[in-house]
Amino acid sequence: MxxxxxxxxxxxxxxxxxxxxxxxxxxxxxxxxxxxxxxxxxxxxxxxxxxxxxxxxxxxxxxxxxxxxxxxxxxxxxxxxxxxxxxxxxxxxxxxxxxxxxxxxxxxxxxxxxxxxxxxxxxxxxxxxxxxxxxxxxxxxxxxxxxxxxxxxxxxxxLTPEQASAKLRTNEESYLVGRGEGVVRYDVVQIPSNDPIEDDHVEKIVEVPNTIAAAEDGKLRSDWMFWGVFDGHAGWTTSAKLRQTLVSYVARELNNTYKSALQDPKLNVPTAESVDAAIKTGFLKLDHEITHDSVQKVLKAQSRVVAAEILAPALSGSCALLSFYDSRSKELRVACTGDSRAVLGRRGSSGKWTATALSVDQTGGTPSEDARLRAEHPGEQYVTLNGRILGGLEPSRAFGDAVYKWSKEVQDKLKSSYFGRTPSKYLKTPPYVTAEPVVTTTKVDPSKGDFVVMATDGLWEMLTNEEVVGLVGQWLEKQAVNDQSKSTSTTGWLQSWFTSQKSSSLPIEHHDQGSDRGQRAPIRQQQWGVPTGKDERFVVEDKNAATHLVRNALGGKDRDMVSALLTLPSPFSRRYRDDLTVLVIFFGEGEGNGKIELNTDASATANGSANGKPKL
Known part of the structure; x- marks a missing residue:
């Protein structure tokens, strides 16, 4: 049978x-x-x-x-x-x-x-x-x-709808933040498409020592908070390296910058330019270690085993999106290398939300990046080809991807002695790809319940900036209604600034963000034939805000679409969706109990994905 x-x-x-x-x-x-x-x-x-x-x-x-x-x-x-x-x-x-x-x-x-x-x-x-x-x-x-x-x-x-929901929630985590000032919660989820997943992420608090904590108002600086999402490609090793070391490199440079400012009686606190420069220096030093220091170590060791281990993060690559929040000044800096994206959600005067991009997608097809590359490599017709660097790599900024940074001589030497790829026929004046980020600064207003969504491009292929912010706003409405119906609240932070509204459409204020914002359209909506502007396709079923976004990116109310896309194993799934890493940070005025606690209502504790230990 x-x-x-x-x-x-x-x-x-x-x-x-x-x-x-x-x-x-x-x-x-x-x-x-x-x-x-x-x-x-x-x-x-x-x-x-x-x-x-x-x-x-x-x-x-x-x-x-x-x-x-x-x-x-x-x-x-x-x-x-x-x-x-x-x-x-x-x-x-x-x-x-x-x-x-x-x-x-x-x-x-x-x-x-x-x-x-x-x-x-x-x-x-x-x-x-x-x-x-x-x-x-x-x-x-x-x-x-x-x-x-x-x-x-x-x-x-x-998969049945129930099995699809379980798969969506397998890697979800949520934490309630009660230390520092201004951050009350963050949610994160990952959905693999590649096997193993090439994305990664990091969340960390660096407690500022008293030696650099002085401020202009006499208060002590409390915490530096970092969140990062890393979109790996051609392997997972580079994104894993960033998870392990990027925050440490950036924090070290920030530490030096703040110390130097304290020693200058005219400054006391560093300038905005010097803080931005410290972040960029941290990025570039780490990439130099990955890409160039690794070559020297391999040539010195003269071992294929060493070469395989050390060169892996250089031969693969990763985009990086890192947010740095100073909990005393309420300034959020977003450093972007590649095409992951951060978007701010802020309540407007109408009570609805506005979406503001905090980063620009950096690809060979982005006009500003194309112009920069052509200015750096004059006369090279194919420095970008079909929106790709030398016709190959899409992101114009990335960690690793050494074949776009090493000279032809270095690549030939490594290939003859160890292993590697044949250099591009268009390679003339490397490097063509840089890890230097573009840094933006935003003053966060916790009293109004600002939030930030950080995600790899797998999400932005499926949803627009306004849809993402509107979906989080819709999720907040549902949480506020649920909170009001409970005798004891686990989401009481909502009530300090949020009044629930009932609406069939997303609570978003539409506005023109300009034609050259570097934000690519969600191509998957065209691929799947999804009608744009149809808010009724969305649903609220999850307690984790990041999982809520992924569910609606994969089909929302259309359970068959969600189930089909989650059923597909690698490598078949890669035709229809990318790896997904989504992180949602909620700013607000919390209790300030000095703790970071696992939010069990929105974390996959049952299967051991969340082990109860705070990631920050």
Missing amino acids: RRTVIQNLRTLRRPTARKALKQLRLASAYNAPFQRSIANKAPQPLQAPMRWSRRISVPVALGVGAAATYYAYQQQGGKSATEVSSAVGQSRGYTTGQATAYGTPSTSATGGIDTVSVPEAVRKALIVDQGQLYTAEIPADQPISKETDYSGRKVLEM
């Missing part, structure tokens, strides 16, 4: 509607056809025991994995090339009874497909075929016995 199920998944036909109906009348004894395609053209019936299940939403019906709308990923320099087609078609499906074909289901007013009655004892299957995704239903008593059928298609049992 199991063999029959798999064999029946073999044949993929593309008939016309009339031919399909004829085929279905001759179907097997199971007499149930293909359910639907997550594609942009008519689904092809599969000769298998599969049935219609429920109403299908527009985004899924129009194409999560459509060949005409997905952009094919090709690993070039660690980031994926992008090709987008605008063609989107209408999905159709067919179903049969014992000896009767029902024909084409009618399309409802909302664009979905009407359903027919089926037995409840079914399970969903997901089929991956040449870049397209299909879902179908199989009888509950016939498990899938092979991961691929005889046509080479990937056949998977699709």
Whole structure:
């Protein structure tokens, strides 16, 4: 019986509607056809025991994995090339009874497909075929016995909505911050697409020693708080190196800068320029260690084992987004190297939220970055090609990625003695990629409940800045309502500045952020055929704000889309979504109890992902 199920998944036909109906009348004894395609053209019936299940939403019906709308990923320099087609078609499906074909289901007013009655004892299957995704239903008593059928298609049992939620929450963590001034909570979650995940993150508090704590108002500085997200590519080693060492490098430079300012009676506190310079110095010193000091160590050791260990972070690469918050001055500095992004959410006069980008995506396709590179490498026509550095790497700033920083002589020497890649034919005057960040400074107002979302580009491929801020605002509304209904509150920090509002749309004030803000459009919405500006597609189901953002990025109310995207294993999933790392920082006036406590309501404590020890 199991063999029959798999064999029946073999044949993929593309008939016309009339031919399909004829085929279905001759179907097997199971007499149930293909359910639907997550594609942009008519689904092809599969000769298998599969049935219609429920109403299908527009985004899924129009194409999560459509060949005409997905952009094919090709690993070039660690980031994926992008090709987008605008063609989107209408999905159709067919179903049969014992000896009767029902024909084409009618399309409802909302664009979905009407359903027919089926037995409840079914399970969903997901089929991956040449870049397209299909879902179908199989009888509950016939498990899938092979991961691929005889046509080479990937056949998977699709996660149920409950299993999808569990997977979303596997790596979520939330902490309540009661020390310093101004930060009350932060939430973080990671969802892998690569195996292993190439993203990483860090959260850390550095207690400022009294020797550098003097301030202009006589108060002692309390804490320096750091949050970082790191988007690795071509491997995980560089992002892991940043998690381990970047905050230490930056804090050391800040420490020196503040000490120097105290020794100058005219300053007492460092200038804004000197603080920015300290952060940049920390970034550049670490990258120099990764990229250049490693070469000297390898040449001195003359060992392939040493070379494999030391050169790994140099040969792979990572973007870095680091936030530095001075809890006394309430200044938040965001240092961006690459195309991860930070966005500030702030309540406007209307009570809704405004979205302000605190970083600019740095790629070969960003006009300002393209102009900088061409000025640094005059006469080199291919310094950027198709939005990529030398036609390969997408981020114009990154740690590691030494093949864009080493000279040709160094690369040839390492390759002949140890290992490496052939230098680009366009390589003339390296380095082409730098780890120097662009630093922005924002005065945070905790009394108004500002928040910041930091995320790798996997999130920004799916949602706009305003959607992300509006979704967090929507989440806050739901938490405030829940808080009011409880006799004892675990989210009492909300009530000090937030008044709940009930609305079907996202509580966001729309405003023009300019045409050249360096913020790329969420390309996945085009790939999946998601209608923009449709707030009704969003849902609030999670207690962790970062998980809430990821759920809605992957489909929101469309549970089939969420389940399908989370079912796909690596490397298939990389065609449809990237690794996701999302961090949400909430500013406010908390209790100030001097502690950092795990928020068990929004952390994956059950499976040991959160071990109860504060990350800060």
